[in-house]
Amino acid sequence: MRACEEAAVAGVLERAGTGEDGVLLIDGEPGTGKSTLLTRAAAQASTRGFGLATGGAEELDRLIPLNPILSAFDDMPAEDDPASEGLETRLERLRIHMEKRMATGPLLVTLDDLHWADPATLMAVRTLQCRLSSRPLAWILARSTGGQRHEAERLFDVLERHGAHRMTLGPLPDEAVARIVADLLDARPEPELLAFASGAGGNPYLLVELVDGLRDEGAVEVAGGCARLLSPVLPRRVRVLVRHRLDGLGREARHLVEAAAVLGRSFSPDDVSELLGASPAMLLPALEEALAAGLLVAVRDDLAFRHELVWRAVLTGLPRPLRLALCHQAERCSGRADRLGGPDDFGRFGRFGHFGHGGAGDRDSSDISEISDGVAAGQERFALALLLADARRPDEARSLLGTAPATPPASATAPAPAAETGWTDADRARGQAVLRARTALASGRLDEAAADARTCLRADGTPATGLIGSLAASVLVTVALRRGDLRAALAHAPARSPGHPSVRACPGGDDLIRSMASGRVTEAGEGAERAMEQMLRDDVYSGLARHPWVLAGEPGCAVWLVRVALRTGDLRRAELVATALDRLPAGHPGVPRAGVSHARGLIDGDPRALALAADRAADPWSRASAEEDLGVLLCRTGDQAAGIESLNRALAGYGESAATRDTARVRRRLRQEGVRRRHWSYADRPVTGWDSLTDTERAVSLLVAQGWTNRQVAEQMFISVHTVAFHLRQIFRKLDIRSRVELTRLAVEHSA
Structure with a gap:
């Protein structure tokens, strides 16, 4: 109890113990701790030798006269014929029973939630208080304020006029809030968590529900004796x-x-x-x-x-x-x-709910600086250009980036490394290259996308640091994975940024993009379990709470993160991705609304959401991805005909996007459903030599040249081991070779 509350309870018990009239009235909005105060007051009274009678009203008690006060005296003998007993008779029996209790010592009566009490109960309280005012009797009555004026408020007014002490429970002070959060989590709360908890306004019940909800939903992390907020989203x-x-x-x-x-x-x-x-x-x-x-x-x-x-x-x-x-x-x-707006739609992205109704040049630098939390200073305009490019509006994106000032204003939300505080002509050129690469990737022009992305690499071919370098590396990884070239994907998988020996300590947006690109390569080569280990090590899922904008700038990654979480049985982290997507403003350009439906459809197993995602998709690959998941779900739930139709549409979409690896995966799914489609094409090829190899044979050759076993090649190409062996025999015959060493030498020569 707070000091004033403890003093008030002690005072009323002291007066009642000496035979004086002791009445304490407690007002307070719901959740301010009135019930807790009554419980502690009863405990204090018990140590003083008081007898206890505790009761309370419920919403339906308005239909049952005297039920709240009768529930407090459940030890009172029952009448032989309660139905014939009048109100006055019940009151007299209550008075006699209370006097018998007080003959052995003082008595404390606590009644909670009297705002629900019926008029008869309120009249009984007033009557008994008057008739027993000279007895060693203490009353502590509580009611919630708010709502329509009720008879309980009138009773409190009357009792106060006749000498009762009345107090209102206010909000908890900041130090008490910090103590409660620390007690609930058994750890010292960090400032960000306390700032979020301050939204409860010092209301104890609301505060406890918030902290318990954050803990239950995995939105708070306790490590090293400290509690850190991972996701500032309201618990259910x-x-x-x-x-x-x-x-x-x-x-x-x-x-x-x-x-x-x-x-x-x-x-x-x-x-x-x-x-x-x-x-x-x-x-x-x-x-x-x-x-x-x-x-x-x-x-x-x-x-x-x-x-x-x-x-x-x-x-x-x-x-x-x-x-x-x-x-x-x-x-x-x-x-x-x-x-306008609120914490979900506009809190992180600034005032861009209607962007796109005018030209890109209509936005000034003060708006640009509010695009997102965690974007390095000087790159906010570039982040917005990325969203426009992903919304298939490349002209506006290039126009916006081309007008970037040489020394952009500093972001109000995140300090920038010294190397990224301004934009040079070279920065602007690399930014334009990334925009072109992403636009080409969305259109399935993989060669063009890779060529533009490579211009953003360092001289030694490794990814540059910062947001541009991360995005360029992500494009190159995506191109390699769609082609099924895991060796190239591994070569382009970006490492941690310099200055971040532990990404988990404070992952930025570019760190998350790098980690997701590397994680996709790990998942392709080693499976979902290993990819999840890497995502947890790099703090990717919880990092999305701080940088949800990366899901807008990396279409397809949100769905991939959900798939990995579901394949490893981690529904909670799949929900973290969906929560991050929900925080992106729906009216903002480039925000993947199809991705929201796609992620939710995977989590809930909802075919309607997946169908909506396929319909909303902005590019053929994203549409094919949603169709594939829809087809798998329909086949699994028994609607094979509709599932095969979706898989066929996915096959066509992946083909349009030149996604060889994805196409092979869908063909395998169709084979598992009993559908075999001819997928070879006729071409004028030599009888022997490297140019005589089919596309499938070349893919097998490249994987074998990387040192893969037949089984590993089969897993990567979604075909059987026997099929790999058949293709190898054909390759050896056409190239007139007898060993994998010779095949590796030829593959390296032709790759170069």
Whole structure:
């Protein structure tokens, strides 16, 4: 108990012990700790020799007269015929029973949640308190404030006028919040976690639900005696708690609170009136109800949500289409876009909810600096250009990058390494090359994509540091993997950035991109388990909470991360990816809305979400990826005909994207479903020599030249070991060789 509460309880018990009238009244909004105070008061009274009678009201008790107080005295003998017993008779029996209890010592009666109590109970409390005022009897009564005015408030007013001590439980101070968080997690909370917990506004119940939810959902990490916030996303139990409070409002008040949430945590009555198309006078009853319920408070000339977490929960609880529509309407009404949105849609990406309605040049540098958290200073404009390129708007992307200032403004969100504080002509040229590479990759022009990406490498062929180098290496890895050339993918897999001996210590956005590129190579060669080990070592999944923008800048990686998590049985980390995707603004260019549906479809096993992802996909490869997962799911759930159709569409999409390895994988899936398709093509080739080899034979040759066994080649090409052996015999015959050593020599010569 806090000091003032402890003193108040001690005072009422002291007075009652000497035969004086002792009544303590406790007000407080839901969750402020009234029930905990009653429990501790009972424990303190017990040590003083008091007898105890503890009861409380529930919502349905309004239908059962006297039930809260009768539940406190469940040791009272039952009447032979309770149905014939009148109210006055029950009160007299209660008085007699209480006097018998007090004959052996003082008595403490605690009644909780009296805002739910029926009028008979409230009358009984007042009557018994008057009749037994000279006895060693203490009363501690508690009720929740908020909602409509109830008879319990009138009872408290009457008792206070007759000498009862009344106190209101307020929010916990910051030091108490820190102690509670530390006790719940058994670790010292870091400042970021405490800052997030401050959104509970010192409400103990809301605070406990938040911390327990973060722990249960894996959004907080305890290591070395410290607790670190991994994902600043509201836990489900907090959202459910707030939804329950909203459901307690009337229809008009609930709609007002939900609409007001898009205006920000604080807003003016004029703004919400304009948004709802009603005068302030018409909204007065709904506003009064929301204020009485404790959801809103008056702050000078504005209104505000009492708790930041409640505001966030109300906002994120709105269906995304409705939330965006309300944001758009509010922006048109007020013309103040900087006040709109919320923690999910606009908190990290700044004011870009409507980007694309005008030209790229309409955005000034102050907007550019707010694109994302974790982008190095001077590269925010480049990050936005990437989103435009991925949205298949290359002209706007190139225009935006071409107008970048030589010395861009420093980001307000992340300090930059010295080497990246400005843009030179060389930086601008490399940035344009990456944009061209990504555009070519989306269109299936792999040679062109690889050529542009290579211009961003160092002179020795290794990836450059920073965001541009990471993205260029990622393009080269993707091209190699789609072609099934694991040796090239390994060569291009980027290492950790200099200055980051342990990425886990503080992974930046470019570190995550590098780790995902390397992880895809590991998964292709060694399987999902090894890839997951690498992702955990590099802190990729939890890093997405700090840098969700990398999922917008790396289409396909979000779905790949979900697949790896599901294949290793780690549903929690799959949900972390979906949560990071949900934090990206739906109206922002380049944000992979198809990727959101694709990830959710994989996690939930939902064919409708996967079909929606295939329909929304911006490029053939992404569409084929969603069709493949849809086909696999349909075949597994028994709809083989529809599944085979989806797999055939995936096969066509991968073919359009020149994704040889993906095509081979889908062919194997079709074979497993009993479908065999002729996939060779006729061409005028020599009878012997390297040029006589088919595409499949060349692929086998390159893998064998890398030292792979027949079984490893079969796994990479999604064919049987016997088929690999057959192709090798054909290769040896056409090249007139007898050993793998000779094949390796020829393969190296022709690769060069």
